Amino acid sequence: MNAAAPGFEDAEGRPSAVDSGVHRFGNPERHADNSVRHAADGRGIPNSCRPHHLDAHVVVQRADFAVDVELNVPAGSRLAVLGHNGAGKTTLLHALAGLQPLTDGHVRLGDVELERPGSIRIPSHLRRIGLLDQKPRLFPHLSALRNIAFGPRSLGHGRHASRQIALQWLERIGLAHRASAKPHELSGGQQQRVAIARALAASPEVLLLDEPLASLDAESTPGVRRMLVDELARTATTSVLVTHDLADAWQLADECVVLSEGQVVDSGVPDELATAPRHPFTAALAGFAVVRGTWSAGGLRVGDNVLPGTPGAAIAEGADAIAIVAPASVALSATSGTWRATITEVTSRGGSVRVDDAAGLAAELPLDDARALAGGRLPASGDRLWFTPDPAHVRIVPA
Numbered sequence: 001m002n003a004a005a006p007g008f009e010d011a012e013g014r015p016s017a018v019d020s021g022v023h024r025f026g027n028p029e030r031h032a033d034n035s036v037r038h039a040a041d042g043r044g045i046p047n048s049c050r051p052h053h054l055d056a057h058v059v060v061q062r063a064d065f066a067v068d069v070e071l072n073v074p075a076g077s078r079l080a081v082l083g084h085n086g087a088g089k090t091t092l093l094h095a096l097a098g099l100q101p102l103t104d105g106h107v108r109l110g111d112v113e114l115e116r117p118g119s120i121r122i123p124s125h126l127r128r129i130g131l132l133d134q135k136p137r138l139f140p141h142l143s144a145l146r147n148i149a150f151g152p153r154s155l156g157h158g159r160h161a162s163r164q165i166a167l168q169w170l171e172r173i174g175l176a177h178r179a180s181a182k183p184h185e186l187s188g189g190q191q192q193r194v195a196i197a198r199a200l201a202a203s204p205e206v207l208l209l210d211e212p213l214a215s216l217d218a219e220s221t222p223g224v225r226r227m228l229v230d231e232l233a234r235t236a237t238t239s240v241l242v243t244h245d246l247a248d249a250w251q252l253a254d255e256c257v258v259l260s261e262g263q264v265v266d267s268g269v270p271d272e273l274a275t276a277p278r279h280p281f282t283a284a285l286a287g288f289a290v291v292r293g294t295w296s297a298g299g300l301r302v303g304d305n306v307l308p309g310t311p312g313a314a315i316a317e318g319a320d321a322i323a324i325v326a327p328a329s330v331a332l333s334a335t336s337g338t339w340r341a342t343i344t345e346v347t348s349r350g351g352s353v354r355v356d357d358a359a360g361l362a363a364e365l366p367l368d369d370a371r372a373l374a375g376g377r378l379p380a381s382g383d384r385l386w387f388t389p390d391p392a393h394v395r396i397v398p399a
């Protein structure tokens with residue numbers, strides 16, 4: 001029998017191997033290498049759909065970039081991976097999924113070793129790991145229902161049972177009335193809901209999510225995020241979420257790691273990272289002001305300005321240091337203060353305004369107070385104002 005095209009069913013009504021945002025669980029006997037035979041005879045791939053503990057040490061060495069990250073995600077728990085552009089987040093997910101070979105280390109799911117360079121490498125389509133990214137990547141020629149039913153069919157459920165499972169998912173995600181719609185007939189938010197349902201209906205032992213909300217508009221994002229929160233909790237799926245947004249991590253993760261240059265530089269529960277970040281990148285993500293300067297006579301010096309504060313660790317006089325400051329703890333005045341600021345950016349959200357100065361210090365204050373400062377108009381880029389930080393809310397760390 002010839003293999004059917006991706007997303008199509010074969011002559012006996014079984015789904016073919018696919019190339020989609022979700023991992024496919026093809027017929028292992030088609031593959032000839034040793035690791036796959038090991039999987040095919042039932043010893044290599046866990047067959048249950050229970051969530052599994054993910055234990056990995058991912059080392060990927062490229063000519064000009066290296067990732068070296070250890071992860072431990074207990075069964076059913078949710079880890080967020082944060083980091084700047086190019087920090088290595090996608091490389092990490094692809095290594096876990098088997099799309100990027102490890103240079104060293106291991107990936108283990110439950111008690112099954114999926115990869116250890118030199119001895120074992122289970123290919124991506126035989127890992128019970130789902131991968132969902134920014135784009136829904138639904139099969140364009142299949143209805144929403146058949147997209148979702150694809151995973152259960154691949155797992156061996158009959159046509160009727162798979163359809164029933166898919167219908168239940170459509171109910172849950174509020175799209176039962178669009179069961180027969182093709183992807184191009186759905187909005188971006190609806191497509192992403194179907195993609196999430198399709199990924200979870202395939203009962204992955206781990207679900208990897210690479211910025212799954214990034215391509216959605218502001219209106220669709222909260223609904224899809226809510227659905228993801230609910231469904232990850234309901235299915236107790238072990239998950240690893242890559243995001244730039246601490247708000248996503250807050251709702252979608254139990255623990256976070258922050259990557260920079262391929263290494264973990266900060267970690268903790270989302271609440272801890274949002275309120276007491278240790279690394280400047282985490283601080284910036286959480287909305288703190290990050291000021292770089294030199295430690296001098298009990299403060300952080302930047303030009304003529306000095307930011308008083310207490311370092312968390314000993315810093316030598318004259319050494320480079322960084323201050324992490326909560327903008328809401330910084331007073332703003334047109335006439336006097338301790339820090340002469342040149343305004344570079346003014347952002348208004350809700351009822352408050354954040355005013356950033358050229359050195360990175362920022363103040364946040366109610367909209368009306370900000371207007372009162374500048375004779376009825378909001379402060380603007382180029383204004384010269386005074387900041388007065390509260391030293392109790394200035395955290396100074398070595399650079």
Ligand SMILES: Nc1ncnc2c1ncn2[C@@H]1O[C@H](COP(=O)(O)OP(=O)(O)OP(=O)(O)O)[C@@H](O)[C@H]1O
Pocket residue numbers: 062065083084085086087088089090091092
């Ligand atoms: N296939 C590849 N071959 C060579 N270099 C790559 C490849 N993929 C990514 N890189 C490089 O590896 C580094 C890490 O990239 P990666 O995509 O993992 O970062 P990221 O944290 O996901 O970034 P972003 O937030 O921008 O998506 C970057 O310098 C990137 O240019």
